[in-house]
Amino acid sequence: MSLLIKGGTVVTHADTYRADILCVDGKIHAIGTDLEIPADCEIVDASEQLVMPGGIDPHTHMQLPFMGTVASEDFYTGTAAALAGGTTSIIDFVIPQPGQSLLEAFETWQGWAEKAATDFAFHVAITWWDESVKEEMGTLVREHGVNSFKHFMAYKGAIMATDDILVESFSRCLELGAIPTVHAENGELVYHMQQKLLAQGMTGPEAHPLSDHPRSKARPPAARFVLPAP
Known part of the structure; x- marks a missing residue:
């Protein structure tokens, strides 16, 4: 199966030029003229159009169940909207409940994502730790193409990764060649401030920015940590 995108203006990170693009079996086979x-071959007339690589959004939450709510966009509506803006691939987050099998959670998210209109991949959150988590991280990397694991330093009493979990998981990521990523806040301090505000009777949304004070930010949100080679 082949496709020719003809007469468009190709835009890359470095150049802009007019050319035809020949795709074979879903991959770009040649770029040029007089191909x-x-x-x-199916031919698409791209005259007066821009042809550019699709965007990748590496941080999405489609139909995420979280602390009694569910994200408003599911994997179809969210990715359909993404396509309208030129994003052709997303990396979403599998977030197991503490004690839940990582592979079980991964299969759940895979099922939800079957209706996605774009390509997709997953980060997997590490929300608890024992030897089964260590083993399943290896299975996810070797057999399912997962190469990044998320750690939430916030959300005490829910999915917060404590220091011992961070050490164990970061060490395992180093063994696997995977990337550990972090939602970086001081979860203990946020919890302390939440309790203080609740005691003052502040239960509305106005309390959120007060409990999530800049002092609680260990690093910028979603800071990335890459471990050095041994």
Whole structure:
């Protein structure tokens, strides 16, 4: 199966030029002019159009169940909207409940994502720790293409990764060649401030920025940590 995108203006990170693009079996086969066109090729006229690589959004939450709510966009509506803006791939987050199998949670998210209109991949959150988590991290990397694991330093009493979990998981990521990523806040301090505000009778949304004070930010939100080679 082949596709020729003809007469468009190709835009890359470095150049802008007019060219035809020949795709074969879903992959770019050639870029240029006067290309040799297969007999069964579908031709799309891109005259006066820009042709550019699709965007990748590496941080999305489609239909995420979280602390009694569910994200408003599911994997179809969210990715359909993404396509309208030129994003053709997303990396969403599998977030197991503490005590839940990572593989079980991964399969759940995979099922939800079957209706996605774009390509997709997953980060997997580490929300608890024992030897089964260590083993399943290896299975996810080797057999399912997962190469990044998320750690929430916030959300005490829910999915917060304590220091011992961070050490164990970061060490395992180093063994696997995976990337540990972090939602970086001082979860203990946020919890302390929440309790203080609740005692003052502040239960509305106005209390959120007060409990999530800048002092609680260990690093900028979603800071990335890459471990050095041994």
